[in-house]
Amino acid sequence: MEQVKLTVALIIAVLLQWTLRNIAEPLVYVDFVLIVVVYAALQRNSLRAILFGTFSGLAVDALSGGLLGANGFTKTLIAYIVSEIARRVYMDNLLLRIPVIAGACFLDNILFYGMHRLLGQDMSGDLWINISYALIGTTVVGTAIYIFFDSFLSEKASNRKRDMFPARRHSRRRNPIRLGK
């Protein structure tokens, strides 16, 4: 069930990435796809995370003016790195996830820029200004999205809900024949 929810979240993230810049230009600095990929990687399922990274990256590349596969490359690598870190270090605390999403965003942009420069492509915008804005936008929105995901998506949340609203226990009706005994 969690897998289905995360897949739906990833599809929504790709659609948002495709459309939001047309509504408001500053929203381009929020990498919704990276936020969901990092969240998936933090769930310690590295296989799912890297597949998420590859396919969502390619979906963004398909509509971007950049090199096809550039986002696929960076997001796959980041998903793997984050999932490996999450396997070794306990990262269920929200405060620990903030530096992770910030670091992932920084690495994603540096790798993306580096791969394009390596293959002789020019890019618009100043490297450090773009990275700074992306870092702020993605970290702030990412943190808010993680709070939302933790409340609605994770198993922990459903366990908590089960604890708060336990199913009513029906007492077993005693056998009236044996009542006298």
Next chain:
Amino acid sequence: MVERSQKEVWRLTPWLVLVLLLGNFILMAFSAKDITSGQRLIRVWGLTVADFVQSPVATISSGVTNYFRSIANLRSAQDENTDLKQKVEELQLELKAKEGLTAENERLKNLLDLKDQSKYKVLTARIIGRDPSLWFDSAVINQGSLNGVKLNMPVVANGGLVGRVTAVSPLTAQIDLLTRDKSGVGAVIGQVGTSNALGVVMGTSKNGLLEMKYVPGTTDVQVGQSVFTTGQDGIYPAGLKVGDIFDAKSYGSSQPYQILIQPAASLDSIQEVGVLLYEPPPTVPFDQKVSTPTKEKKK
């Protein structure tokens, strides 16, 4: 059993990552090779799929934006009304003077037997999407190959050049905006044929401004002069307005100018564009133009 399968997954993952990274890298390498010439199939598919999402979102968002804008506009309508009434009176006077000039113009045209004809057909299109990556300036329009749009067709808005078509799907097309560094436009300061201040206009990272390179320092360049396409780049027709000179720095007659241009069309806020149904004359590939001396000798 579960533990073992988990270990297998962990052992498998690095290999899968390597394969995926290699696959993506190969895609990038191919993409870098043919990014200027052909278009990639996956991009065409992406554009087609995205159209079903982007078109409704663009319609709804522009409707909501226009609604709030109209409310905001009502506030200043009273003052504007007074100003406009005054301007109408002034313009009426000007119009009467110009009517005479138009009639004279027509008469002279008839005398010279000239006919008004528009050079290119223009296809109106709406921008339904922008580049999802912050590193590039491209846009998606709601006209595609079914409407006659082809690769490298020029795109204009508000009387100025916006960019060119870089990918076409049946329903949509992707355009690269001029502000993108890679796009180079052959341009001239002043009208084509009357000026020798030729150069190449390229995108910069400075607030949507363009940069004109290779303009010789010996030419006279003034801030505010208009820049037009020369048609020598083999993509854009001659005579399209690129923009006006915003800043020009001279480093002596031996070095080229450093010129910044304000684009004629406001590239950040365009909603509607026109695609010029113009196809440049076919060019002969370089290797066919130059015959090798060895072959000539043999003949």
